[in-house]
Amino acid sequence: MRFLLSLLIACVIGSLHANEKPNVLMISVDDLNDWIGCLGGHPDAITPHLDSLAARGVNFTNAHCSVTVCSPSRISVISGVGPTTHGSYELGTPYQEIARLDDVPTMPGFFKANGYTTITGGKILHHNFTGRLEADNNLVLTLRKGGPNPKKTFHAPKPWDWGAFPKTDAEMYDYQLAGAAAETLRQEHDKPFFLSVGLFRPHVPMFVPPHWYELYDAEAITMPDADPTDMDDIPGNFQYKMWIAPTLAELQDRKHWRSMVHAYLANTSFVDHCVGEIIKGLDSGPNKDNTIIVLWSDHGFHIGEKQHIAKRTLWEESTRVPLFFAGPGIEPGTSPEPASLLDIFPTLIELTDLPENKHLEGISLTPQLNNPSTPRERPALSSSYFGNHSVRTRDWRYIRYDDGAEELYDHRVDPDEKTNLADKAEYTDLKKKLAAHIPVGAAPEVKTFETREQVRTGKVSRP
Ligand SMILES: [Ca+2]
Ligand SMILES: [Ca+2]
Numbered sequence: 001m002r003f004l005l006s007l008l009i010a011c012v013i014g015s016l017h018a019n020e021k022p023n024v025l026m027i028s029v030d031d032l033n034d035w036i037g038c039l040g041g042h043p044d045a046i047t048p049h050l051d052s053l054a055a056r057g058v059n060f061t062n063a064h065c066s067v068t069v070c071s072p073s074r075i076s077v078i079s080g081v082g083p084t085t086h087g088s089y090e091l092g093t094p095y096q097e098i099a100r101l102d103d104v105p106t107m108p109g110f111f112k113a114n115g116y117t118t119i120t121g122g123k124i125l126h127h128n129f130t131g132r133l134e135a136d137n138n139l140v141l142t143l144r145k146g147g148p149n150p151k152k153t154f155h156a157p158k159p160w161d162w163g164a165f166p167k168t169d170a171e172m173y174d175y176q177l178a179g180a181a182a183e184t185l186r187q188e189h190d191k192p193f194f195l196s197v198g199l200f201r202p203h204v205p206m207f208v209p210p211h212w213y214e215l216y217d218a219e220a221i222t223m224p225d226a227d228p229t230d231m232d233d234i235p236g237n238f239q240y241k242m243w244i245a246p247t248l249a250e251l252q253d254r255k256h257w258r259s260m261v262h263a264y265l266a267n268t269s270f271v272d273h274c275v276g277e278i279i280k281g282l283d284s285g286p287n288k289d290n291t292i293i294v295l296w297s298d299h300g301f302h303i304g305e306k307q308h309i310a311k312r313t314l315w316e317e318s319t320r321v322p323l324f325f326a327g328p329g330i331e332p333g334t335s336p337e338p339a340s341l342l343d344i345f346p347t348l349i350e351l352t353d354l355p356e357n358k359h360l361e362g363i364s365l366t367p368q369l370n371n372p373s374t375p376r377e378r379p380a381l382s383s384s385y386f387g388n389h390s391v392r393t394r395d396w397r398y399i400r401y402d403d404g405a406e407e408l409y410d411h412r413v414d415p416d417e418k419t420n421l422a423d424k425a426e427y428t429d430l431k432k433k434l435a436a437h438i439p440v441g442a443a444p445e446v447k448t449f450e451t452r453e454q455v456r457t458g459k460v461s462r463p
Pocket of ligand 1: 030031069070203298299
């Protein structure tokens with residue numbers, strides 16, 4: 001009798017465990033482009049931990065952000081709603097001040113409402129979970145991000161500076177956050193958890209300890225393709241509005257271009273190490289086999305390609321981001337199908353079997369997690385400032401600017417987007433088909449345009 005009772009209890013406990021939701025570990029990396037081994041964007045990049053995480057699950061090699069700058073990209077990921085609905089295209093407006101998102105739950109808020117313990121640290125939303133979003137997380141590991149920074153200037157005024165500082169990883173906020181996240185992952189939790197960790201590097205200012213710089217030989221680094229004639233077939237109306245960062249010409253004048261490429265690679269290897277520390281924490285604890293991992297970056301970064309530095313363009317360097325999913329039931333694979341960061345929220349809902357969230361505009365990636373070559377009909381849409389959009393399918397990129405100017409690239413033969421085909425008559429039908437994916441009736445912009453000139457004259461001062 002006692003044996004039967006024990007068996008019954010064991011069965012009940014067993015089924016409770018079987019029904020328990022998987023945990024979620026979401027890692028975001030700030031301004032990380034495709035210069036990582038598993039995306040092949042730079043031949044010299046040393047990123048063993050990102051590469052190993054990508055190989056552990058499905059690596060979406062054709063993933064793109066919704067907006068090519070921090071705050072609105074992150075608002076889109078965390079709300080699951082795109083910019084043509086929420087109306088944010090620049091840094092100024094926090095999630096909690098966008099009236100169109102008043103009723104839209106954040107990702108942690110949604111998981112918390114559905115029984116999860118929610119823990120966050122670092123930069124997930126650009127303006128943090130404050131005000132009405134404060135209750136969305138049960139625990140905040142740290143809000144510190146992007147430091148420490150030296151008092152002195154190494155190469156350029158902050159935030160556009162870089163150099164070997166501080167002396168040790170232990171002083172770096174990202175490394176401290178990785179340690180706190182790893183510790184959280186090593187613990188038993190009485191409920192499933194949703195842990196979001198926002199690493200700040202390689203975002204400017206690009207300060208990391210010297211040993212990360214020493215991984216690379218500055219003089220031998222492969223430099224990006226910055227052929228000036230690449231600009232000859234590009235509409236000139238739009239590109240200059242986007243140049244809030246220093247230009248490539250300015251860097252070249254100061255003989256700083258190579259040094260900045262070196263800094264970006266060093267910062268990327270440092271953040272790769274932080275990702276490795278987090279995953280080591282997960283793998284050495286009790287949550288290893290029951291945690292879904294998703295890693296993404298909020299947008300890419302130019303370091304000279306198309307004469308541009310930083311982000312806010314609609315080309316591959318700005319829109320393309322790392323996106324990997326790994327965890328229970330996800331077999332290793334690589335998917336070349338177009339994926340949007342908007343797809344993260346619905347994918348996680350499906351993987352954790354949570355109820356429907358009617359606000360979501362993305363489509364779950366679970367068909368590609370089951371079979372990475374499953375075609376996706378919907379392209380990835382990216383925007384930069386009001387009325388400018390890019391449509392990326394598996395084979396094509398189409399860009400349409402606010403004044404009707406267009407670009408079209410055939411990624412099958414032109415992965416660097418060198419030859420703009422938009423003026424060729426034979427592509428009229430294709431352009432029309434691609435343009436049909438751009439939403440009509442976009443919500444008005446929530447905040448007015450911030451131009452390079454406004455930044456330069458000190459009216460706004462953010463990177
Ligand atoms: Ca960013
Ligand atoms: Ca060109």
